[in-house]
Amino acid sequence: MFESSLNEIEKQKAKEYTVRPNNMGHHSCCNQQKVxxxxxxxxxxxxxxxxxxxxxxxxxxxxxxxxxxxRCGKSCRLRWINYLRPDIRRGRFTPEEEKLIISLxxxxxxxxxxxxxHLPGRTDNEIKNYWNxxxxxxxxxPSASSTSITPSSxxxxxxxxxxxxxxxxxxxxxxxxxxxxxxxxxxxxxxxxMFDIGLALEGSxxxxxxxxxxxxxxxxxxxxxxxxxxxxxxxxxxxASFTSTLDSNCLPPLxxxxxxxxxxxxxxxxxxxxxxxxxxxxxxxxxxxxxxTQQCPNFYFWDQAEGHLGGQEIYPTSSNMGTILSSYPSSx
DNA sequence: AAGTAACTCAACCGCCTGCTA
DNA sequence: CTAGCAGGCGGTTGAGTTACT
Numbered sequence: 001m002f003e004s005s006l007n008e009i010e011k012q013k014a015k016e017y018t019v020r021p022n023n024m025g026h027h028s029c030c031n032q033q034k035v036x037x038x039x040x041x042x043x044x045x046x047x048x049x050x051x052x053x054x055x056x057x058x059x060x061x062x063x064x065x066x067x068x069x070x071r072c073g074k075s076c077r078l079r080w081i082n083y084l085r086p087d088i089r090r091g092r093f094t095p096e097e098e099k100l101i102i103s104l105x106x107x108x109x110x111x112x113x114x115x116x117x118h119l120p121g122r123t124d125n126e127i128k129n130y131w132n133x134x135x136x137x138x139x140x141x142p143s144a145s146s147t148s149i150t151p152s153s154x155x156x157x158x159x160x161x162x163x164x165x166x167x168x169x170x171x172x173x174x175x176x177x178x179x180x181x182x183x184x185x186x187x188x189x190x191x192x193x194m195f196d197i198g199l200a201l202e203g204s205x206x207x208x209x210x211x212x213x214x215x216x217x218x219x220x221x222x223x224x225x226x227x228x229x230x231x232x233x234x235x236x237x238x239x240a241s242f243t244s245t246l247d248s249n250c251l252p253p254l255x256x257x258x259x260x261x262x263x264x265x266x267x268x269x270x271x272x273x274x275x276x277x278x279x280x281x282x283x284x285x286x287x288x289x290x291x292x293t294q295q296c297p298n299f300y301f302w303d304q305a306e307g308h309l310g311g312q313e314i315y316p317t318s319s320n321m322g323t324i325l326s327s328y329p330s331s332x
Numbered sequence: 333a334a335g336t337a338a339c340t341c342a343a344c345c346g347c348c349t350g351c352t353a
Numbered sequence: 354c355t356a357g358c359a360g361g362c363g364g365t366t367g368a369g370t371t372a373c374t
Contacts, residue, residue, distance in 0.1 A: 074359085110363065
């Protein structure tokens with residue numbers, strides 16, 4: 001399997017090197033008149049790799065000249081970052097990565113570099129391409145109704161079906177209206193009950209044991225009732241594994257804000273690795289109605305009774321259970 | 333088999349930000 | 354204060370590939 005994916009990469013490289021023409025032209029980003037454009041040849045790659053591995057890349061604008069390349073510094077930087085650097089991870093996205101991308105995009109929007117920082121070895125360009133092609137697919141296969149939460153037959157087999165519909169619904173909302181509602185409901189840059197747990201993981205090199213607990217406690221005073229889990233290789237962030245449940249007795253005073261906004265009682269609260277908070281309520285219908293009437297971009301309704309998203313792994317199945325998920329404002 | 337629509341993804345473009353002289 | 358430059362980032366392009374008819 002590993003070999004076949006390697007072969008695929010080699011095949012792709014080989015065809016790429018043989019087909020596309022290279023043009024000489026003027027680059028708008030630099031003063032060089034004679035810079036090469038288009039695809040990189042194996043010789044150019046070799047030159048760049050040899051130069052970077054021996055000298056590093058202190059100043060990209062100096063790299064082309066010193067490495068003997070007729071490219072602009074920007075092009076060299078891009079080639080290195082997106083293709084040549086040794087820690088790059090290629091091949092299809094794993095289900096865990098897909099989950100994480102969807103979840104992070106729900107939280108931070110089109111901040112590809114931020115999303116990529118949570119996926120070791122993946123580039124912002126790759127994630128952006130993946131997302132855009134995924135969006136195109138969704139546009140070509142729109143759900144029957146933008147307000148309905150019933151997934152298509154294909155999507156019923158996908159644990160992401162409902163999240164995808166949610167994302168598309170959000171995309172279809174008028175941005176200006178979203179901002180207006182957001183500003184009205186959340187005049188602060190970030191609602192007080194939301195925080196980026198990803199910050200707690202920065203610089204942790206995958207060893208996150210204890211860090212989230214500490215971050216949560218320092219920022220909210222919350223004590224979680226379960227232990228955060230890390231997967232075997234300590235490097236892949238799996239939101240489901242990091243979800244910790246906090247019982248309602250532990251809710252701090254800041255939770256009063258959201259409790260006062262909700263028409264019904266919150267049963268439990270949980271926070272995932274992106275700082276996305278979910279609130280479980282037993283009165284599913286009332287909750288759904290409330291989220292609908294609010295039209296609030298900061299909340300999604302997750303209809304647990306429909307069995308979407310494979311939520312049973314995280315939450316107990318209940319015919320009357322509903323969950324709302326918070327997200328970051330897109331301006332963050 | 334041929335034509336074409338849809339998809340993929342590397343690379344480019346242009347804007348923004350931060351630094352420095 | 355400001356102009357110039359470099360780097361970073363998100364949006365977009367377009368050529369090749371794949372899937373479909």
